[in-house]
Amino acid sequence: MYPLIRNRRLRTNEAIRRLVRETIISPDDFLIPLFVVEGNGIKEEIPSMPNYYRLSLDNLEKEVKELWNLGLCSVLLFVKVPDNLKDNAGSEAVNDNGLMQLAIKTVKNACPDMLVMTDVALDPYSVFGHDGVVAEGKILNDETVEVLAEMSVSHAKAGADFVAPSDMMDGRILSIREALDDEGYINTGIMSYSAKYASAFYGPFRDALDSAPVDIKNVPKDKKTYQMDFANRFEAIKETQQDIDEGADIVMVKPGLCYLDIVREIKNEVEVPVAVYQVSGEYAMVKAASEKGWLDHDAVMMEQLTAIKRAGANIIASYFAKDAVRLLNK
Numbered sequence: 001m002y003p004l005i006r007n008r009r010l011r012t013n014e015a016i017r018r019l020v021r022e023t024i025i026s027p028d029d030f031l032i033p034l035f036v037v038e039g040n041g042i043k044e045e046i047p048s049m050p051n052y053y054r055l056s057l058d059n060l061e062k063e064v065k066e067l068w069n070l071g072l073c074s075v076l077l078f079v080k081v082p083d084n085l086k087d088n089a090g091s092e093a094v095n096d097n098g099l100m101q102l103a104i105k106t107v108k109n110a111c112p113d114m115l116v117m118t119d120v121a122l123d124p125y126s127v128f129g130h131d132g133v134v135a136e137g138k139i140l141n142d143e144t145v146e147v148l149a150e151m152s153v154s155h156a157k158a159g160a161d162f163v164a165p166s167d168m169m170d171g172r173i174l175s176i177r178e179a180l181d182d183e184g185y186i187n188t189g190i191m192s193y194s195a196k197y198a199s200a201f202y203g204p205f206r207d208a209l210d211s212a213p214v215d216i217k218n219v220p221k222d223k224k225t226y227q228m229d230f231a232n233r234f235e236a237i238k239e240t241q242q243d244i245d246e247g248a249d250i251v252m253v254k255p256g257l258c259y260l261d262i263v264r265e266i267k268n269e270v271e272v273p274v275a276v277y278q279v280s281g282e283y284a285m286v287k288a289a290s291e292k293g294w295l296d297h298d299a300v301m302m303e304q305l306t307a308i309k310r311a312g313a314n315i316i317a318s319y320f321a322k323d324a325v326r327l328l329n330k
């Protein structure tokens with residue numbers, strides 16, 4: 001008898017493939033990044049992120065209602081800060097009436113049950129485009145952590161369910177946890193970007209928020225002194241374990257596709273939910289190639305999302321969430 005085992009029986013038709021499929025994408029998997037800008041009636045397409053927009057608060061309200069009706073129930077907020085409000089200390093980040101704080105309230109007003117997570121890092125607020133305070137060509141760790149803790153409390157006060165520090169300073173999870181607890185926000189969670197690599201895939205995001213490191217003397221041109229070297233693997237486990245010890249409720253690996261080996265390793269190591277951020281550059285590549293007719297947009301999108309979940313993601317932060325859910329609902 002040859003072959004001894006016929007694996008292809010389980011692939012004979014779509015019904016059997018559905019029956020034995022191990023990984024299924026659902027609306028529950030997604031965390032949707034949203035970009036907020038000042039003003040009214042604004043819905044600006046981001047040039048390097050086709051079909052993705054910066055929204056003013058009125059359009060943010062419309063958008064979250066639409067997401068909710070599609071079955072999507074978690075958002076991750078980012079703000080584009082006007083140049084005149086940027087400085088080196090991130091002062092605007094801790095303004096209780098700042099754009100982020102208003103955005104949180106807008107979402108909670110429109111959809112009280114929508115889970116709201118907020119980005120915590122100084123880059124959109126920084127004149128230098130860095131995630132921390134800059135001095136003499138360096139990004140100061142401990143001074144930055146103090147601002148991040150204050151910023152987190154301000155987001156919690158505005159109604160954020162989770163804060164998501166994306167800055168990669170050392171020790172910030174513990175400081176944020178202590179600051180939240182001291183102010184009574186014991187139920188505000190922390191999703192830590194714990195294994196965040198210094199990646200060239202963040203380019204379109206920095207266009208969206210106008211937050212790239214600036215090219216002036218005595219300011220580092222990249223984020224390599226705080227974000228991780230993409231050649232490293234042990235470091236990712238160490239960073240993640242430390243953040244859990246410091247109080248992170250959810251940990252994250254970022255970017256997605258090039259880092260799925262790291263996702264699997266971390267998933268095997270830890271006992272908290274693991275999030276994966278499929279970042280702006282990953283989105284842009286699929287959009288660009290499919291616009292040229294070189295890739296099948298929907299097929300490639302679903303293959304990538306499924307691969308991220310198969311690798312161990314419990315949560316997928318993705319600009320494709322709406323596209324994917326519309327496709328699933330068809």
Ligand SMILES: NCc1[nH]cc(CCC(=O)O)c1CC(=O)O
Nearest residue numbers: 121123166201202205279280281
């Ligand atoms: N610290 C801010 C932040 N939060 C998420 C991203 C990137 C997200 C994306 O590319 O989609 C960045 C940019 C960066 O670190 O430079």
Ligand SMILES: [Mg+2]
Nearest residue numbers: 168169170239
């Ligand atoms: Mg760390």
